[in-house]
Amino acid sequence: MGAMRSDLLSLRPIHIRRIVICHQKKSKWSLSEEIIFHNFITLNSKNIHLVKKHFSVILILFFPVLIFSQNVGIGTISPLMKLHVTNADSSVLLLENTEALNTGVNISMYFKTGNGLYPYTGGIKTIGTGINTARLGLFTYAALSPNGLFERMSILNNGNVGIGLVSPSAKLEVQGSIKIIDGTQGIDKVLTSDADGLASWQPAPPPTPALPTYYQSVNICCNSWMIKNLDVDTYRNGDTIPKVEDAEAWAALTTGAYCYFNNDSTTYAAIYGKLYNWYAVNDSRGLAPEGWHVPTDFEWTTTADCLGGDTVAGGLMKEIGTTHWNTPNTGASNLSGFTGLPGGFRDSDGTFNEIGDYGNWWSSTENSTANTWYLYLLYSLDNVVKGLIGKGSGLSVRCLKD
Numbered sequence: 001m002g003a004m005r006s007d008l009l010s011l012r013p014i015h016i017r018r019i020v021i022c023h024q025k026k027s028k029w030s031l032s033e034e035i036i037f038h039n040f041i042t043l044n045s046k047n048i049h050l051v052k053k054h055f056s057v058i059l060i061l062f063f064p065v066l067i068f069s070q071n072v073g074i075g076t077i078s079p080l081m082k083l084h085v086t087n088a089d090s091s092v093l094l095l096e097n098t099e100a101l102n103t104g105v106n107i108s109m110y111f112k113t114g115n116g117l118y119p120y121t122g123g124i125k126t127i128g129t130g131i132n133t134a135r136l137g138l139f140t141y142a143a144l145s146p147n148g149l150f151e152r153m154s155i156l157n158n159g160n161v162g163i164g165l166v167s168p169s170a171k172l173e174v175q176g177s178i179k180i181i182d183g184t185q186g187i188d189k190v191l192t193s194d195a196d197g198l199a200s201w202q203p204a205p206p207p208t209p210a211l212p213t214y215y216q217s218v219n220i221c222c223n224s225w226m227i228k229n230l231d232v233d234t235y236r237n238g239d240t241i242p243k244v245e246d247a248e249a250w251a252a253l254t255t256g257a258y259c260y261f262n263n264d265s266t267t268y269a270a271i272y273g274k275l276y277n278w279y280a281v282n283d284s285r286g287l288a289p290e291g292w293h294v295p296t297d298f299e300w301t302t303t304a305d306c307l308g309g310d311t312v313a314g315g316l317m318k319e320i321g322t323t324h325w326n327t328p329n330t331g332a333s334n335l336s337g338f339t340g341l342p343g344g345f346r347d348s349d350g351t352f353n354e355i356g357d358y359g360n361w362w363s364s365t366e367n368s369t370a371n372t373w374y375l376y377l378l379y380s381l382d383n384v385v386k387g388l389i390g391k392g393s394g395l396s397v398r399c400l401k402d
Contacts (some may be wrong), residue, residue, distance in 0.1 A: 020112055065321070112147045118142035123149050123293040129158075135166065192402025217290070217401060218337035223308035224401035226292070227339055229273030229361075233258065236286030241276075251392065254281030256287070259394055261344050262352045271324065272343035275394035278372045280364050294400040297365035297386070299400060304375075304384040314340075315382030318359075324354040331382025338398075340377045346394030360395040 039334045047233030052213035056270050073079030077088040086094055097107045111122040120143045126132035153293045154162040164175030180191065182201065189201040217224040233241055235256075244250050244257040260276040261267075280287050281294050288294055295303075307313035315331025317338040325342050334340075344355035354360075366372050371388040374395055378385065389395070 013366060017089060051130060055213045094163060105260070108146065110149075118144055118148075120146055120149060123153075124140050127154075128150075137166070196375070218339075221303055223303065225303075226399045227337065228374055229341070229343060230276070230288070230397040231273035232287070232289065232401055233268065233274070236288070236290060239285055241287075243282055250277075250346065250350040250394070251348060253277060253392060254279060256283045259346060260357055262344070268343075270357075272341055273396060275346050276362070276397055277394055278391035281364060281372075281397065282366070287397065288399045289401050293402055294362060294364040294397055295400040297363040298385070300361075300373075300375045300384075310386075311382045312382060313384040314377045315385065317383075318377055324356065326379045329379050342377070342379060343396045345396075348390040348392035360389075361398050 003011050009294060016075075051381040071079040071082055071084065072076050073084045076083075076084055084134075095107050095109065095265045100152055101145040106126050108123060108125040111121050113121045118141075121140065123139040124147060125137045126134060127137050135154050137151040137155075139146075140152050141148060141150045143149050151166060152163070154166045156162075156166065156168065158174070160171055160174050162175075165173060178203075184201040186201065190204050191199050192202040193199045197265075209351040216227050218227050219225075233239060233243065242255075242257045244253065245259055245263045250257065250259065254278065256279040258276045258280060259295045260269050261272060261275060276287065307316045312331070313336075315333055316336045317340045318329065318332040318334060318389060319325065319339050319341055320332050320334050325332065340359045342354070342356050342359045344353055344358060345360045346352050358381050361375050363373045363375065370390060374387060374389050376385050376387065379382075
């Protein structure tokens, strides 16, 4: 054994603590005893007899063959496969390239299946010449040589992972389609995250409803006006505007409210919109939708002046014909595109008046603690008329874009 040791020490040291070789006989595995001390190998096998010094050379020559034909265990005496490595801590296997950093030399491990035409089926390879460019690549394909494999996944030194590309700019970047199956997927479902970032398939939200037609606008004298009367039942912040139908309750109001003409939404809502008291117009929560406002008295006045003045502007702002306006609907041409309609009004005592005769619209300009400026169009005139009316009245609202 001493002679064997001197022979082995002439070789490059083998840094293995223990190797166990098993052999199969009559369908049973048997242990061939093997002991490795420090940096040299000593075998005591039932199948190998070391009697003389020169046999140590034969042993070394045949040692790879013995390993190749049997299971090998490192850290275990019961290897389950050709190479079975176990360890009590986290350090199990080290692949080291001793070339200096930035030389472009990589470390690769390839998988080969059979001896067919394209035996190389996969590989793992470190790629790059420095700590800022290095990546770990996972390769697959059926290739004649390792050079024929394709890099399918790349992990950069900053932790970014790419699938289908080698330079991912995010923690996960995928080139190509993605399919996620967890048993809850289905037609038209969408992948949704909860507050913790956990994603799941959920039914798609209902489609966003089309914007109400009163959001459509027409340009009059360089200003955008809604083409229909306002018909909202919430303030801009989402708070509900009370609907008040009872006459006595309406008369007692000092806060915002709305109603439909004659309390008949079926007949009047789609055409004329709602009637609001001035308290709703002036509410700090905002009656007009985001991006719009109720025009001031000055804005009404400048619009009328731009259309030729109070005596002719009314005809340019009224809807043509007598479908909604009572006869004769004097001077109506609607050349401005404003399409004013005769929605009537609700008096501050709760009564309804003048549907078909008058179209009445609030301004946001207060005149006194009791009254506010408003504008109206009349079936028998082509004038624009301004006046004062009590804040408890119910009038139409037409918004101007900010």
